[in-house]
Amino acid sequence: MVEYANINDAVNGAMVYVVAVSVVLLLLITVLMVTFVIKYHKSRHPVAAQVESHTLLEILWTAIPAVLALSMFYFGWVGYKMMRTPPPDAMEVTARAQMWSWSFEYENGKKSTELYVPVGEPIKVNIVALDVLHSFYIPAFMVKQDAVPGFDQFVWFQPEEEGTFNIFCAEYCGTRHSFMMSKCIAVPPAEFATWVETDVSVVPPPSEDATEEERLAQMVLAGERLSVLKGCNACHSIDGSPLVGPTYKGLYGKTETVITGGEPRKITVDAAYIRTSILDPNADITEGYQPVMPSQEGLLNDDEINALVAYLKSLQ
Numbered sequence: 115m116v117e118y119a120n121i122n123d124a125v126n127g128a129m130v131y132v133v134a135v136s137v138v139l140l141l142l143i144t145v146l147m148v149t150f151v152i153k154y155h156k157s158r159h160p161v162a163a164q165v166e167s168h169t170l171l172e173i174l175w176t177a178i179p180a181v182l183a184l185s186m187f188y189f190g191w192v193g194y195k196m197m198r199t200p201p202p203d204a205m206e207v208t209a210r211a212q213m214w215s216w217s218f219e220y221e222n223g224k225k226s227t228e229l230y231v232p233v234g235e236p237i238k239v240n241i242v243a244l245d246v247l248h249s250f251y252i253p254a255f256m257v258k259q260d261a262v263p264g265f266d267q268f269v270w271f272q273p274e275e276e277g278t279f280n281i282f283c284a285e286y287c288g289t290r291h292s293f294m295m296s297k298c299i300a301v302p303p304a305e306f307a308t309w310v311e312t313d314v315s316v317v318p319p320p321s322e323d324a325t326e327e328e329r330l331a332q333m334v335l336a337g338e339r340l341s342v343l344k345g346c347n348a349c350h351s352i353d354g355s356p357l358v359g360p361t362y363k364g365l366y367g368k369t370e371t372v373i374t375g376g377e378p379r380k381i382t383v384d385a386a387y388i389r390t391s392i393l394d395p396n397a398d399i400t401e402g403y404q405p406v407m408p409s410q411e412g413l414l415n416d417d418e419i420n421a422l423v424a425y426l427k428s429l430q
């Protein structure tokens with residue numbers, strides 16, 4: 115029974131074995147071919163001979179390739195089984211894929227847009243798609259897994275050294291697919307432990323002696339961070355230019371036409387409307403836009419929604 119230390123070794127092991135077998139076969143076949151071409155050339159062997167079947171030879175050339183093919187399967191199988199069996203003590207992180215960003219949530223509720231992991235520990239990444247098909251891909255750790263809406267998927271890996279590694283979306287998911295990148299940052303376990311306990315909630319509890327103005331400023335700042343953490347800024351600009359979604363600039367207080375249940379109606383953008391837009395984006399579709407915004411139902415608490423409203427309100 116072959117045992118690998120980590121997934122990279124398993125993938126490389128299967129790869130090297132298949133290549134080695136292929137090279138041996140290539141050499142064997144080439145040598146035989148050249149030998150036969152010379153040995154049985156018309157000048158030396160003018161009359162064709164009728165060759166009867168040879169049972170032992172036929173058994174051998176069936177059995178040997180069968181064993182070789184099965185042995186390749188064996189190495190693939192061992193590696194695959196390892197990939198599908200995360201160690202029970204693995205640290206769990208949820209990776210959320212949406213058009214066109216990744217966000218990560220750790221066991222204590224801390225959120226980030228880059229995946230921080232402790233070196234030398236197994237990490238299990240639970241992969242959730244909020245809208246369409248995506249694919250979670252870290253080339254350095256040789257893991258790639260489709261993110262399928264409605265199906266929970268996972269990968270696991272163990273970073274062996276410190277460093278920053280690319281994360282890609284490996285499934286075409288629309289206009290800004292190629293922007294859907296992030297980083298996996300492997301740091302020493304002690305550094306990770308400090309990091310994951312810092313700024314656990316995005317919206318800090320207001321300090322007792324803060325003035326109303328200071329509290330508002332805090333909310334706006336938290337809203338701005340959330341807009342990045344939740345990938346809103348992939349579709350909404352703050353400078354007035356429309357992207358996939360309407361710009362945030364001047365949105366609050368604006369009167370506009372939305373399509374509700376197929377019927378156009380006029381509304382004024384206020385806190386309640388923004389709240390519905392975030393939790394149930396398809397209830398009212400802003401005229402001239404496609405219904406592609408992923409719902410944040412269950413992914414944002416009230417404080418966070420209020421912070422987003424405060425942030426949007428500040429962008430006049």
Ligand SMILES: [Cu+2]
Nearest residue numbers: 248283287294
């Ligand atoms: Cu994607």
